Amino acid sequence: MLSTLLSLLSDLFYPHTCPGCGEGVPGPLALCDRCRDGVYHPRPFHPGSLGCPHLDGLFFLFDYAGAIQEALHKAKFEKREDLLPRLAKEWQEGVAREGRFRWQLPADVALSVTAIPTDPARRKKRGYDVPEEIFRPWAQKNGYRWEPLLQRVRPSRPQFSLSPTERKENIQGCFGLVPGAALPDIVLLCDDICTTGATLEEAAKVLKQGGVKKVYGLALASSN
Numbered sequence: 001m002l003s004t005l006l007s008l009l010s011d012l013f014y015p016h017t018c019p020g021c022g023e024g025v026p027g028p029l030a031l032c033d034r035c036r037d038g039v040y041h042p043r044p045f046h047p048g049s050l051g052c053p054h055l056d057g058l059f060f061l062f063d064y065a066g067a068i069q070e071a072l073h074k075a076k077f078e079k080r081e082d083l084l085p086r087l088a089k090e091w092q093e094g095v096a097r098e099g100r101f102r103w104q105l106p107a108d109v110a111l112s113v114t115a116i117p118t119d120p121a122r123r124k125k126r127g128y129d130v131p132e133e134i135f136r137p138w139a140q141k142n143g144y145r146w147e148p149l150l151q152r153v154r155p156s157r158p159q160f161s162l163s164p165t166e167r168k169e170n171i172q173g174c175f176g177l178v179p180g181a182a183l184p185d186i187v188l189l190c191d192d193i194c195t196t197g198a199t200l201e202e203a204a205k206v207l208k209q210g211g212v213k214k215v216y217g218l219a220l221a222s223s224n
Helices: 002-013 033-039 066-077 081-098 120-126 130-141 164-171 198-209
Strands: 040-045 057-063 111-115 150-152 175-177 186-194 214-222
Touching: 033 040, 033 066, 040 081, 057 066, 057 081, 066 081, 066 130, 066 186, 066 214, 081 130, 081 214, 111 130, 130 186, 150 198, 164 198, 175 198, 186 198, 198 214
Parallel strands: 057 214, 111 186, 186 214
Antiparallel strands: 040 057, 150 175
């Protein structure tokens, strides 16, 4: 009740506008309906198409373009922390609308959801971890175990300005397992953006080397 009242007061005094067009957006979502329709493209993606042998499946919700690209850019580089719960809601409602993933996830095996960890220096500068803020509320709402399984063991350059070959070289060897982490049979591995798949693949490789049987990649948006 209190959270609903606070949300109503926030909408009244600090109305949210769509990052794509500037139109007012009532309610908890990030995008207006028109801008969402332009980039909403839920789809499973075969990891072999991206050269990701350690991933067992991929699922993307949006095309990385237009309003969702603008929203993520603002959240990552302009300290628009207010967009994070709205992007989380976009993911929750989009996945709920699709019904389920097209993977068979046995109910009787240990399953965890984890995010690609942000470089510590960038996380300290922002004050938050974008993938975690987007996916953790969904995992907890659906009864999935949210667990940090990966850590950065060396710094890396931002991926957005690099070529596909440079991305693989940049991210190689930068992840390690969190000491003492109890690895499950299946991991849903989350990131805000997937372009070449290099980051998800490198993280999936570390998880499988640690003993995880299946790793499925999830991304809010993708350019594939």
